[in-house]
Amino acid sequence: MESSEILVEPLGGSDSLADKIGELIREAQSASDIKQKLEYLNKAQHLLLSVDSSGHLLDNFLDEMLEFTSSEDFHMRCFSANFIEKACKKDADILKKAITNLSYLLMSGSQSRGGVMVMKRVITVCANIYPYILKWACSRKADAEAEKCWEAFSVLKGRIVSHADSDNEGIRTMTFKFLEAIVLSQSPKTEESDVSRGEDVMSLSDVPRDHRFISYRKLQSEAAINLQSLMDQTTLPHISAQNLLTVLNVLCNVARRRPEYMARILDCLEALHINLPPTLGASQVKSMRKELKAHLLRILKHPASLLLHPRITTLLTDLGASQSEINRNMPPNIAELRRKASKRQTAAEEPAAKKKAKSDEGSGVVLDDDEYQDDEPSTSEAGPPIPDSAHQSAIDITAEWIYERLNPKLVANLVLISLVTLPDEMPAAFASSFTQIATAGTEQHRRHLARSMATQATAQELGPGAEQMRKEKLAKFMERQSARRDGAFIPPTPAVHLGGHQKQKPPLVPIGALPGPAPAALPAVSKMKQQFNIYTNTKELSKEEMEGLFECCFMSIMKAERRARQGGTMSMHHVVLVRIATRFHPLPEKLYNELIEFIVDATQHRYRTDLALLWVTELYSQYQGFTVCFNHDYMSSFGHAPKSELFAKFDTTLCNLLQKLLDKGQHKEALFHKLLLDCPLVTTNALKILEKACLDEVYCAFGITTLRELLLTRNRQRGELVDLLFKLCFHERAEVKQLCVDTLKELCSLKYMHRDLRLKLIEQLNECTLPTPPPHFVSYNHATEFDETIYRSGIHLYLAILPLDTSLLFPLAQAYTKSSTLLKKIMLRSIENSIKAIGMDNEDMLHLLEECPVGAESFVARVVHLLTERHTATREVVSRMKKLHESRNTDVRSLIPILNGLEREDIIRILPLFVLKPAYQNSVGLVFKKLLTGRNVDTGEPTLSAPELIYEYHKVQPSTPEEFEVQTANLRELLDSRAMTREAVADGIERLMDLNPLPALFYCTLVIVYKKYPSLDSFLGNIVQKVIAKDLSSRDEITRKAFYRALNSLKTVAYSAILTKFTMEEFEEFLGYSNRAETLSALKEFLPTLSTHQQKNINSAIVDMIKDRDEKKDKTKDDKDREKDKERERIRLDRRDRERERDKKERRERDSR
Incomplete structure (x- = not known):
């Protein structure tokens, strides 16, 4: 936002400015809309950074402005990052407070909405302010707060660098820009550095070598490592086109502004030109070659690239650049630059020749300073850098070797060999990116081709150059080791001068090798000044001193974890700890417990999982004899211990770690989980x-x-x-x-x-x-x-x-046969859910029914009962259960689940067993329910309908009075069934009329129907008349008795048939089975209700008996009235009881439905 848009009114002094800023911040805090918040904060930012020139207000309102860092909206977080950038550029001291907020924004970015945008913004801010922060830190040598701030920013820097391999393309792009800022700020600036795009804020040349907490050499090493990381990105096959373009731009920018890296970067560009990532499309390859060509033309103009012009022009020619285009981009003062380069080369060759004449080693590959592994810093002077690394020399040697053998015959053979692997058609990507080489066959092109091949071979550590580099490195190492053993003086790493030559290195002189001064020169004999020798100048420590030093060393290594994590050497830190604890010294109990506490620390245990696993793995390796690298004393005391002791040590350590985690409630953490999963043996x-x-x-x-x-x-x-x-x-x-x-x-x-x-x-x-x-x-x-x-x-x-593996059914049945009574009951009660989940069509279920173990019949019956509770038994189940019943003579109740699958004759055959046996009475209701509600497997209809069941039930012949009583008791349960309707009962009674004589149970049925269905009274009256007319009740005394009792219970329903159909003898017999006086009185009341025709059909003797005129004369009129009232009251109460019973029955049926 511009200043004219922010300031709408003039401001007075600093007090009014502070009031205005405070008011804007308060309004931003109270605003609910994000746009309003940002508007107020932008105004406050402008006043703090642009209007206030003193800087005091920025310090006063810094905490309030940084509070918005914790906002949930990513726009507010991005604003906070931008504000920190501008504030640090104005006053770097702001970073002391803002470093925490920057770290928070970076760490919490991935956990909130818009987090990627926030992380990209934070990385960009850090890249922009890094030169200012380094410059500020270098100027504060004695400031303790600045040191802490620099350490915190170094941690933040490490976290950002780790995002170079992020899955998000945008974050990787910003990380590459940050690496560019690190390389430029931590490498020395020369006179030939390109400053056309702005002056460098900071370079390594501005860092004092005597700084208290910033190491010159560490910064230089970090720059080299980060540059190598950027160059390594170009070799990744999966890098995207966007990130590759960014890396290319960064590398070429570094090459122009830091010419000392130009040769290395040119090697990288040559390799990139040859091996573009295979994931790029045709258009992306074309764009990449165009961008590479543009960058090379800009490098060609650079004065420091004069010695590299042959390689650059060859590469440009491969990319399709014309000679005129190359000439236009040459440096304007190229003749003067060539003269200066010639003089510089002549001046550099003279001391180099002297050095070669004096040296005993002859010409060899010059190694990098880092390969000496010295702690002394190397010095360098200003001037055009000449690449003298061992890697570069190896490339030169291999390139020369290839060039000497690159003759036409060899090239032709290589082409013929490669023709076998070429595709039949030219790939579209190759066709779009191919450019004809204009200088093919020239010496310059041959050298370029040889160097390209040498670069790739050296990267794979192949070729004579790489071999010679290894030999030289090994020889130097052996020489220095030999010198150390002899106690010789080892000089610091030689410095590199302007022309690339090294200072003369003094020879390695053993102590005592030089002769002393002549005796005549001095009045007294003076001792020769001896060099320090660790073997002669030290004495052996006592056991207590060694243990104390060991303990201090061990604790110091443990406490160095944070530094190891920052430096990326956590694995080496763990290895050192474990090897000290297990290989060289029996670890004291105190340190053993300290190490366990260190691993299971409540806040840091997640970072020490690898340490714990490495520890227990090392102990297990010693137990198995895999580890043979021991200190001699330790080996003799413990290494030859019995395997049982070694195993006990492994077991104890593993269990102590697990128990400590369990005691602390950390068994839910990943450390507990991984210890058990990844340890060699549980x-x-x-x-x-x-x-x-x-x-x-x-x-x-x-x-x-x-x-x-x-x-x-x-x-x-x-x-x-x-x-x-x-x-x-x-x-x-x-x-x-x-x-x-x-x-x-x-x-x-x-x-x-x-x-x-x-x-x-x-x-x-x-x-x-x-x-x-x-x-x-x-x-x-x-x-x-x-x-x-x-x-x-x-x-x-x-x-x-069991439902998942039904083959377990048969073993379950086998176990049932051997089980106790209690276990059998529990099994039968517990298998319901499992059996219902299996189903009847399962092969293992059918196998169980067919091959039922002896003694498991009741178990099988329970299984079939559960399967058929809501489903009809299948034909397979029916056949197997029927076969089992016939072969084993099992309990007839086992057939109840499959009743609807049996034939009609089978049901009729087994029905008397259920009806007449007292032991099966609890199952009679279930039998009736199955028969009345179930459907046949084949027809889909009931095997026996309700009328047929009534008919067959009455055909059952009891052999004893007890069986007749049981049959009579079950009759009511049959007729009370929900499926037994009034029509079905009437139909069943009609069918029973075909029997002659009728069974005694039939008359009990009439009584039950009379009480349950009042609407069937007329139907029952007709049935009684038919029975009397056909004389169906005269089979035996029991039947006759049942018939008369039924007539007595039917009362008015049977009175018409009694009066019109009975003879006098039958009537007398009937009165003998009833209350004579009450029956005659009831008949007398009923007699007037008959029609005239019916009255004429009544036997006159019966009428006289009913009227009984002689007895009636002796009775008074009042007695007659009382008798009539009693009879009417009895009839009314009888009707009321029947109606109530009918209502109750109907309510029960409605409730059950």
């Missing part, structure tokens, strides 16, 4: 600790998850792990049992684990049939005998897996 004691974690009241799920992963990965210890999983199922907590069931279900779905788990399930099921429970059954409750809880826990897992 010992028995470690499994006990894992068991405790699995039984934790809060985090038991984490422990069982670890156990699951161990089962998946530890094939050799699977038996122990499976035993632990099954043991946990006997714990009383339902949550633990359910987690074990879920885990076992998941594992059983894996083919390679299914067999072992199946065998363990069968084994545990068979253990339930033992007389006493095994130890792992009672490890949690310490019981001595089986009870219902133990039995249920023992079969819980088996029944849970």
Whole structure:
């Protein structure tokens, strides 16, 4: 936002300016809209950074402005980053407070909306302010706060550099820009550095070498490493076109502004030109070549590129640049530059020739300073840099070797060989990017081709140059080691001068090799000044001193973790700690405990997982004899110890780590999980600790998850792990049992684990049939005998897996035959859910029905009953159950589930068994329900309809009075069935009229129907008349008695038939089975209701008996009235009871529906 848009009114003094800024910040804090917040904050920023020239207000309002860093909106976070950049450019002291906010913005960027944009903005800000921060830190040598701030920014710098391999393309692009800022700020600036794009704020030349907390050489080394990282990006096959263009731009910018790197960067560009990433498209390749050509033309103009012109022009020619275009981009004063270069080369060759004449080693490859591994810094003087690294020399040697052998015959042979691998058609990408080489065949092009091939060979450490480099490096190393053993003086790393030659290195002189001064020259004999020798100038320490130093050293190494993490050497830090703790000295108990506490630290344990694993792995390697590198004394004292002691040490260390994590409640953390998963061996004691974690009241799920992963990965210890999983199922907590069931279900779905788990399930099921429970059954409750809880826990897992593996059905039936009575009851009650989940069509289910083990018939009957509760039995199930019943003579109740699948004759045959036997009376209702509501497997209709069932039920002949009573009692249950309608009952009674004589049960049916269905009174009256007319009740005394009792119960329904159809003898017999006076009185009341025709058909003797005139004369009129009232009251109460019973029945039917 421009100043004219921000300031709308003039401001007075500093007080009014401060008030205005404070008011804007308060309005921004209270505003709800993000646009308004940003508007107020931009105004406040302008006043702080542009209007206020004193800088005091910036310091006063800095905390308020930085508060917006924690805003949830990414626009506000980006504004905070921009404000920090502008504020640091104005006053770098601001970074002391702002470094925390920058770190927060970078770390929390990926965890919020718009986080990628915030991270990119933070990286850009750090790249822009890095030169200012370095310059500010260099000017504050004695400032402790500046030192802390620089250390914090160094950590932030390391975090940003780690994003060079980020998955996000934009973040990688910004990271490359940040690396450019590091390289430019941490490398020396020369006279030939390109400053056309602005003056460098900071360079390595401005860093004092005596700075207290900034190392000159460390900055220089970091710049070289980061530059190499940028060049390595060009060799990645998966780099995107956008990032490759960014890296190319960064490298070429560094080459122009820091000419000392120009030769290395040119090598990189040559390799890139030859090996473009294969993921680039045709248009991207074309764009990349165009960009590379433009950058090379700009480098060609640079004065420092004069010695590299042959290589640059050859590369430009390959890219399609014309000679006129190359000539236009040559430096304007090229003749003068050539003269200066010639003089410089002549001046450099003279001391180099002297050095070569004096040297005993002859000509060899000059090694880099870093290869000496000295701590002394090397000095360099200003001037045009000449590449003298060992890598560059190896390329030169290999290029010369290739050039000498690059003759036409060899090239022709190479072309012929490569023709075999060429495709039939030219690829489109090659066709679009191919440019004909104008200088093909010239010496310049041959040298360019040889150097390109040498660059690739040296990168793979191939060729004579790489071989010679290795030999030279090894010779130098051996020479220095020999000198150290002889106690010779070793000079610091030689410095590189302007012309690339080195200062004369003094020879390696052993102590005492030089002769002393002549005796006559001095009055007294003086001793020769000896060099320091570690073997002669030191004395052996005592045991206490060595232990103290060892303890201090060990603690110092542990405390150096933060520095190791910042430097990227955490793995080496872990290796040093573990080797000291296990190979060279028996670790004291104090340090042993300190190391364990160090690993399981509550805040840092996530970073020390590798350390813990390395420790236990080293101990296991010693136990197995894999580790043979020991200190001699340690080897003699402990290395030859029995394997049992070595294993005990490994076991103790592993268990101490796990137990400490468990005690601290950290068994839910990744360290506990990885220790068990990645350690070489999970010992028995470690499994006990894992068991405790699995039984934790809060985090038991984490422990069982670890156990699951161990089962998946530890094939050799699977038996122990499976035993632990099954043991946990006997714990009383339902949550633990359910987690074990879920885990076992998941594992059983894996083919390679299914067999072992199946065998363990069968084994545990068979253990339930033992007389006493095994130890792992009672490890949690310490019981001595089986009870219902133990039995249920023992079969819980088996029944849970049964639907997943139905082959377990048959072993379950076999175990049932050997089980106790209690276990059988529990099995029959517990299998319901598992059996219903399997279904009737399962092959294992049918196999169980066909091959039922002897003694498991009741188990099979229960299984079939559960399967047919809501589904009709299939034909396969019916046939197998029927066969089982016939072959084993099983209980007839086992046929109840398949009644609808049986033939009509089979049902009629077994019906008397249910109806007449008292032992089966509890199953009679279920039989009636199955027959009335079920459907036949083949027809889809009931095998016996309701009328047919009534008919067949009455045909059952009881042999004893007790059986008749049982049959009569079951009759009411049959007629009370929900499926038994009024029409079905009437139809059944009509069918029964075809029987002659009628069974005695028929008359009981009439009475029950009379009470249940009042609407059938007329129908029942007609039935009675038919019975009397056909004389169907005269079979025997029992039948006759039942008939008369039924007539007595039917009352008015049967009165018409009694009066019109009975003879006097039959009437007298009827009165003998009833209350004579009450019956005659009721008949007298009923008589007037008959029609005249019916009255004429009544026997006169019966009429006289009813009227009984002689007896009626003696009675008074009042007695007659009282008798009539009683009879009417009795009829009314009888009707009321029948209506109430009918209403109750209807309500029950409605409720059941």
